[in-house]
Amino acid sequence: MDSNCVKRQEVPMTIPDSKRLRTSSHSSNEEMTTPSDIDMSEVDESKYGEDLEKGIIGALNSPKIAKELEEKKILVIGAGGLGCEILKNLALTGFKQLHVIDMDTIDLSNLNRQFLFRKKDIGKSKANVAASFVMSRVPGVEVVPYFGKIQDKDEDYYKQFQIIICGLDSVEARRWINAKLVEMYDEDDMETWKLLIDGGTEGFKGQARVIIPTMSSCYECSLELFSKPTTFPICTIANTPRLPEHCIEWASVLEWPRVWGDKKYDTDNPDDINWMYQQAAARAATFKITGVTYSLTQGVVKNIIPAIASTNAVIAASCCNEAYKLATFIAPYLNNYMMYTGNSGIYTYTFELEKKPACPVCGVESTTAEVDPNMTVEELIDWLAEKPDAQLKKPSLRTASTSIYMQAPKVLEEATRPNLSKKISELVDDGEYITVTDAALPVSLQLRIKWKA
Ligand SMILES: [Zn+2]
Numbered sequence: 001m002d003s004n005c006v007k008r009q010e011v012p013m014t015i016p017d018s019k020r021l022r023t024s025s026h027s028s029n030e031e032m033t034t035p036s037d038i039d040m041s042e043v044d045e046s047k048y049g050e051d052l053e054k055g056i057i058g059a060l061n062s063p064k065i066a067k068e069l070e071e072k073k074i075l076v077i078g079a080g081g082l083g084c085e086i087l088k089n090l091a092l093t094g095f096k097q098l099h100v101i102d103m104d105t106i107d108l109s110n111l112n113r114q115f116l117f118r119k120k121d122i123g124k125s126k127a128n129v130a131a132s133f134v135m136s137r138v139p140g141v142e143v144v145p146y147f148g149k150i151q152d153k154d155e156d157y158y159k160q161f162q163i164i165i166c167g168l169d170s171v172e173a174r175r176w177i178n179a180k181l182v183e184m185y186d187e188d189d190m191e192t193w194k195l196l197i198d199g200g201t202e203g204f205k206g207q208a209r210v211i212i213p214t215m216s217s218c219y220e221c222s223l224e225l226f227s228k229p230t231t232f233p234i235c236t237i238a239n240t241p242r243l244p245e246h247c248i249e250w251a252s253v254l255e256w257p258r259v260w261g262d263k264k265y266d267t268d269n270p271d272d273i274n275w276m277y278q279q280a281a282a283r284a285a286t287f288k289i290t291g292v293t294y295s296l297t298q299g300v301v302k303n304i305i306p307a308i309a310s311t312n313a314v315i316a317a318s319c320c321n322e323a324y325k326l327a328t329f330i331a332p333y334l335n336n337y338m339m340y341t342g343n344s345g346i347y348t349y350t351f352e353l354e355k356k357p358a359c360p361v362c363g364v365e366s367t368t369a370e371v372d373p374n375m376t377v378e379e380l381i382d383w384l385a386e387k388p389d390a391q392l393k394k395p396s397l398r399t400a401s402t403s404i405y406m407q408a409p410k411v412l413e414e415a416t417r418p419n420l421s422k423k424i425s426e427l428v429d430d431g432e433y434i435t436v437t438d439a440a441l442p443v444s445l446q447l448r449i450k451w452k453a
Helices: 045-061 064-070 079-093 126-137 153-158 171-184 222-226 236-239 244-260 272-288 294-302 308-330 377-386 410-423
Strands: 005-007 073-077 097-102 141-149 162-168 195-202 205-211 304-306 336-343 347-353 367-371 397-398 403-405 433-437 445-451
Touching: 045 064, 064 308, 073 079, 073 294, 079 097, 079 126, 079 162, 079 171, 079 195, 079 308, 097 126, 126 141, 162 171, 162 308, 171 195, 195 308, 205 308, 236 244, 244 272, 244 294, 272 294, 294 304, 308 336, 377 397, 377 403, 377 410, 403 410
Parallel strands: 073 097, 073 162, 097 141, 162 195, 367 445
Antiparallel strands: 005 304, 195 205, 205 336, 336 347, 397 403, 397 433, 433 445
């Protein structure tokens, strides 16, 4: 990211849904899993012997463990707030072969927390600068940077790593790497089995998870848990504001169009933001609400949340701890999701997110979509984009025999465009499968169409 703040919709923070959560089976308590509940039988004691008695930290001095770390090749995706922390931690833990991918360049606003960068580095590649910095500080570590997109790399590239850690702020990149690693897995070739550790932060909240392709739930299994941007009920905004945000929403959603008509506000124009701030502050005073500030107004209107260095540090530490355990099997690894909130006090919760049988990436069942037969193809495409467990950007649809609508190439798009206004029932039969492809996913999705009664 180029900015000190991240756009809300790009943030992969999840709010767990209680229906899909199951606490670890090792837990005697229904609510929480504590380290003592973890089954130590998974740990390979014979391998390290007496080194284990020194505990995880003490074992860092074990030559056998040091060798394990040296032999592992780790890929870090993202060299931003989380990535800087992750690279530093891995290097200091004793990993020697690191690779890092990032397509971004360094911005002034990154420097408060992305500590591998200096003012002189502004404009340069994050991956390149991070790699040189870590190598200059930690002798014996090799960090190979790649300044570009993860999609530029093929299976052969990803095959060389044992563990991949994501410190990303984009849902799309996570979906892509997750699907790629699941797709790569071949049960007859253990070399294709890559362990994925995913970290994410949003303000004071964060999560770390371990994804073992095909064995544990994958990123796509939980896609619908990813929260949509926070919105407030319009009646609360209009009548009963309780929070400073309600007053700001009132100023931008109701007052602005009332006063300015069709003129759109510009979130980068300080005059517009200031006007909304003044309105919101006056309304807040009427309702005896405190906390409306210029920067909060800007945050709410632009839908941004701050990036917080300490949250990055906590989540990166958790991710690297998992990398250390997965590389050595010195202790049981996270099964499989840890969430952290630091909004008011510190709270963490660990649970097992279950595999979704109809997950388009790792599931075995196909998804059935119940749709109105009178729906047009265009409406179906919009519906797929909105659907919380699909979230597709520009889906293309085809059946075994017909191209319903193809977004690309241009010739096909033009040829199939007349279908957009047709009823879906003119092109598809009840029970027929539609193959959906989308730029967001390297795999296609099979959708069984069932008419709504
Ligand atoms: Zn899945």
